[in-house]
Amino acid sequence: MDRIAGIINLDHEQDMLDELTYFRCGAAVPFGGRYRMIDFAISNMTNSRIESVAVFARRKYRSLMDHLEQGKAWDLDRKRGGLFILPPDWNDPTDISRGDLQHFHNNIDFINRTLADYIVVSGSQHICNINYQDALQEHKNSGADVTVVYKQVKELYPEHQRAHKLDIDANNRVTAIHNDHSSTNVYMDMYIIEKDYLYHLIEKCIAHGCSHFFLDGIKAKLPDIHIHAYEYHGGHALVNSMESYYRNSAKLLDPQEHDELFKDDAPVLTKIKNEAPSSYTATSNVTNTMVANGCVIEGHVEDSILFRGVKIAEGAVIKNSIIMQRCEIDSNAVLENVILDKDCRISTGKTLIGAPEKPYVVAKRRTM
Amino acid sequence: MKNKECVAMLLAGGQGTRLKSLTKQIAKPAVYFGGKYRIIDFPLSNCTNSGIDTVGVLTQYEPLILNDYIGIGDTWDLDRKYGGVSVLPPFMEAEGGGWYTGTANAIYRNLKFLNQYDPEHVLVLSGDHIYKMDYNAMLDYHKGTGADATISVIEVPWVEANRFGIMNTDEEGRITEFDEKPDNPKSNLASMGVYIFRWDVLKQYLLEDAEKENSSHDFGKDIIPSLLYDYKKLMAYTFEGYWKDVGTVDSLWEANMDLLKKDPELDLNDQRWRIYSKNPNQPPQYIAPTAHVRNALINEGCRVYGTVDTSIIFYGVHICESSIVKDSVIMPDVKIGKNVKINRAIVSKGSVIEDGAVIGDPSPDSEITLVADEGSVLAASLATHT
Numbered sequence: 001m002d003r004i005a006g007i008i009n010l011d012h013e014q015d016m017l018d019e020l021t022y023f024r025c026g027a028a029v030p031f032g033g034r035y036r037m038i039d040f041a042i043s044n045m046t047n048s049r050i051e052s053v054a055v056f057a058r059r060k061y062r063s064l065m066d067h068l069e070q071g072k073a074w075d076l077d078r079k080r081g082g083l084f085i086l087p088p089d090w091n092d093p094t095d096i097s098r099g100d101l102q103h104f105h106n107n108i109d110f111i112n113r114t115l116a117d118y119i120v121v122s123g124s125q126h127i128c129n130i131n132y133q134d135a136l137q138e139h140k141n142s143g144a145d146v147t148v149v150y151k152q153v154k155e156l157y158p159e160h161q162r163a164h165k166l167d168i169d170a171n172n173r174v175t176a177i178h179n180d181h182s183s184t185n186v187y188m189d190m191y192i193i194e195k196d197y198l199y200h201l202i203e204k205c206i207a208h209g210c211s212h213f214f215l216d217g218i219k220a221k222l223p224d225i226h227i228h229a230y231e232y233h234g235g236h237a238l239v240n241s242m243e244s245y246y247r248n249s250a251k252l253l254d255p256q257e258h259d260e261l262f263k264d265d266a267p268v269l270t271k272i273k274n275e276a277p278s279s280y281t282a283t284s285n286v287t288n289t290m291v292a293n294g295c296v297i298e299g300h301v302e303d304s305i306l307f308r309g310v311k312i313a314e315g316a317v318i319k320n321s322i323i324m325q326r327c328e329i330d331s332n333a334v335l336e337n338v339i340l341d342k343d344c345r346i347s348t349g350k351t352l353i354g355a356p357e358k359p360y361v362v363a364k365r366r367t368m
Numbered sequence: 369m370k371n372k373e374c375v376a377m378l379l380a381g382g383q384g385t386r387l388k389s390l391t392k393q394i395a396k397p398a399v400y401f402g403g404k405y406r407i408i409d410f411p412l413s414n415c416t417n418s419g420i421d422t423v424g425v426l427t428q429y430e431p432l433i434l435n436d437y438i439g440i441g442d443t444w445d446l447d448r449k450y451g452g453v454s455v456l457p458p459f460m461e462a463e464g465g466g467w468y469t470g471t472a473n474a475i476y477r478n479l480k481f482l483n484q485y486d487p488e489h490v491l492v493l494s495g496d497h498i499y500k501m502d503y504n505a506m507l508d509y510h511k512g513t514g515a516d517a518t519i520s521v522i523e524v525p526w527v528e529a530n531r532f533g534i535m536n537t538d539e540e541g542r543i544t545e546f547d548e549k550p551d552n553p554k555s556n557l558a559s560m561g562v563y564i565f566r567w568d569v570l571k572q573y574l575l576e577d578a579e580k581e582n583s584s585h586d587f588g589k590d591i592i593p594s595l596l597y598d599y600k601k602l603m604a605y606t607f608e609g610y611w612k613d614v615g616t617v618d619s620l621w622e623a624n625m626d627l628l629k630k631d632p633e634l635d636l637n638d639q640r641w642r643i644y645s646k647n648p649n650q651p652p653q654y655i656a657p658t659a660h661v662r663n664a665l666i667n668e669g670c671r672v673y674g675t676v677d678t679s680i681i682f683y684g685v686h687i688c689e690s691s692i693v694k695d696s697v698i699m700p701d702v703k704i705g706k707n708v709k710i711n712r713a714i715v716s717k718g719s720v721i722e723d724g725a726v727i728g729d730p731s732p733d734s735e736i737t738l739v740a741d742e743g744s745v746l747a748a749s750l751a752t753h754t
Contacts, residue, residue, distance in 0.1 A: 033652035034668075073649070255654070255671075262651045272647045276636035277403035277667040277681075279628075286661055292652040293404075294637060295666050305652075308635075 005116035006045040011100035019363040027124035039146040039270045046074045049131035049264040052081030056103040099211025121160035125188035127237040135230045144228030149190040162219040176229035194256040235260025380495040381428030397495025398434045403665040409645045412444040413465045418503040422451030426474040470585030476574040494561040499611040515603040516569045521667035532558030543602040608633040713737040727746035
C-alpha cells in the first residue's frame with residue numbers, strides 16, 4: 001500500500017456562515033448532530049490509512065484546536081506521524097511567500113519529513129465519504145501529474161456557484177478549470193500529488209510571487225501539466241453559506257443520504273463527549289429527527305437535528321430546526337426554521353420563526 | 369517514587385451465574401447497563417471522580433472482553449505514568465501459583481503490586497453494583513476516625529435485610545458484629561462490598577489468613593470476622609444515594625428501569641460526576657416519522673421506525689416499522705425486524721429478531737425474558753410465545 005500524507009488547507013476558506021462563523025472558522029462549525037465540518041475531512045484521511053495529517057489554519061482557530069486536541073478521536077495521537085495543527089506563525093526573515101504559500105513554505109518540514117510518497121490536499125467544505133487509496137490508484141494508472149477530485153452533481157444549487165468546475169475529455173483528463181455556472185462537474189477542493197512534484201511546484205510558485213497554490217501552481221499550468229479527474233460517486237454536500245448549511249443539514253434526515261455519508265467500514269469520527277444516552281419522557285413526541293447523546297426531550301420535535309446535551313422542556317415545539325450543543329428550550333417555546341448555536345437558552349413561551357429558505361439564526365450563548 | 373495514599377483493588381473475577389446466559393462469555397463486571405455502560409464503568413468512574421488514580425483490576429473468569437475493554441484505562445482517564453489501571457490476572461509462581469481461590473486470596477496474591485505503591489490505605493471494590501460514590505469522602509471518614517478498616521453501608525428496608533451482609537454498630541458507628549444474611553437482623557445497615565483498610569493492618573491479616581488451612585480466603589467470611597475477633601477498629605460509613613446490586617436478571621432489569629423514572633435517583637447527566645464509558649463514536653440516533661418514542665433512553669447509532677415505550681436501547685440498534693419494544697432492555701447492535709413485539713425482556717448484544725417474532729410476557733410481575741446468547745438469530749417461529 002502506498003503511503004499518503006494529508007494536508008487540510010483552510011487558508012482560502014472564507015467564514016461565510018454568518019453567526020456560526022463569528023467566533024470560529026468554517027472548519028470548526030458544528031454539523032450533523034455531533035460533528036464539526038472538519039471531522040469529515042480528517043475521517044476521510046484516516047479511513048484511507050493516512051497516518052500523518054497537517055491542518056493549515058489561518059484565522060479563528062481556537063475552537064478548532066480545542067476540538068482536534070491531539071487527534072485522539074481519529075487515532076492520530078501517534079509517535080510516528082499524527083496530527084499537526086499549524087497556525088500562521090512564521091519567523092523566516094528571508095520568506096517572500098504569500099497567501100497559502102506561506103503555509104507551504106513555512107511548514108515545508110512536514111512535507112520533507114513525511115515518509116509518504118504522495119500528498120492529499122483537501123479543504124473542509126465538501127462533506128463526503130471518500131477513499132483516497134482508490135483515488136491514488138487511479139492517479140497512478142493515469143500517469144497524471146496531479147489528480148483532482150470532482151462530483152457530478154445532479155442539480156446545481158447556489159453553493160455550487162462559488163466552486164470551480166472541470167471540463168474533462170474522454171480519458172478523464174482535465175482540459176479546463178473554470179467557474180462556469182452551468183457545469184455540473186464540481187471540483188471538490190481535493191487533489192493528489194506526488195511529494196517531490198509538490199515540492200517543485202511550491203518552489204516555483206514562491207519564486208513567481210504566487211499567492212494561491214492551487215490556482216497559480218496547478219490551474220494556471222494547464223494544459224502543460226497532466227491533470228486527471230477522479231470522479232467521486234458517494235454522498236456529497238458543499239457547505240459554504242448559511243443557506244447551504246441549513247439545506248444540507250436537513251438532507252441528513254433522509255436515510256439514503258445519511259447512509260451514503262455514514263458507513264460502518266468508513267466511520268466519521270469526532271471528539272468524544274462522554275454523554276449519557278438521550279432520554280425521552282412520557283410527554284416527548286419526536287419524529288423524523290436526528291438526536292445526539294445527552295439530550296433530554298420532554299417536548300415536541302419534528303424534522304430537526306439535536307446536538308449533544310440539548311434539553312427540551314414539556315410543551316416546547318421544535319420544527320425544521322438545528323439545535324446545537326447544550327441549548328435549553330424552556331416550556332411552551334416554539335421554534336420553527338431556527339438554528340441555535342451552542343449554549344443558547346430560549347425562555348418559556350418564546351416564539352422564534354424563520355423562513356424555510358432563510359432560517360432564524362441565534363449566535364452562541366444567547367438567552368432569548 | 370512517592371507512595372500513593374490510597375490504591376483501589378477491584379474484584380472483577382466473578383462469573384455472576386445468576387445472570388444466566390448474559391455472563392456465558394463475559395465476566396459480570398463487563399455486563400451492559402443503562403444504554404451505554406458496562407457495570408465496571410461505575411466503580412472505575414467513581415475512582416477517577418474521587419481522585420483515586422491507581423486501580424488494580426483482579427480478573428479471572430472469561431477475561432477476554434473485560435481486558436479488551438479496560439485496555440490502558442484511557443476511557444476513565446486512568447492511563448497514568450505512575451499508577452493508572454493494571455489488570456491483574458491469576459498467575460504461576462516459581463513455587464505453585466494458580467487460580468485465585470477467594471476474594472482475600474486475590475489481593476494476597478498481588479501483594480507485590482500493592483507493595484510497589486506502598487499505600488497507606490487500600491480501597492477494595494467489587495464490580496457488581498451500580499452507584500455513584502465519592503470514595504474520597506469515605507477515605508476522609510476512615511482517616512478521621514483512625515479506623516483499621518471502614519466498611520461502607522447503606523440502609524436497606526428491614527424486610528430485605530435478610531438478603532444482605534448486615535453490620536451491627538454502636539452509637540459511634542463502630543461495627544460490633546457482622547451477620548451474613550441473618551434470619552433476624554438486628555440492624556438494616558447492609559455492607560455495600562466497599563472496604564477501606566489500613567494497608568499495614570490488611571497486609572498482616574492477609575498473610576495470616578493465607579496460612580490458615582480451613583479458611584475460604586474471603587473478605588466477608590474470613591478477614592472481616594478475624595478483625596472483629598481481635599477488636600480491631602472497624603467503622604461503618606453510611607452511604608446515602610442510589611445503590612443497586614445487579615447480580616440477577618431481575619435486578620439488572622429493575623436497575624435499568626429505575627433510570628426511566630421521573631427524576632431518576634441515579635443521574636447519568638451529572639456533569640460533575642460523569643460515568644465514563646467507551647464511546648462507540650456512531651452517528652446520532654434517528655427517530656423516523658413512523659416512530660413513537662416514550663419514556664426511553666436511546667443511544668447513538670440507533671434507528672427507530674417502530675414504537676419504543678419504557679425501554680433502554682443501547683447503541684447501534686435498529687427497530688423496524690410496526691414493531692413494539694416495551695419495558696425492555698435492548699443491548700448493542702440488535703436488529704429488530706417488522707411487526708415484532710418485545711415485552712419485559714433483555715435482548716443480548718447482536719441478536720437478530722426476525723419479522724413477526726413475539727418475545728416476553730407483558731403481564732406485570734411475570735418473569736423477565738432473556739434473549740439468550742450474544743448474536744443469536746431469533747426467527748418468528750422460534751420466539752417465545754406467551
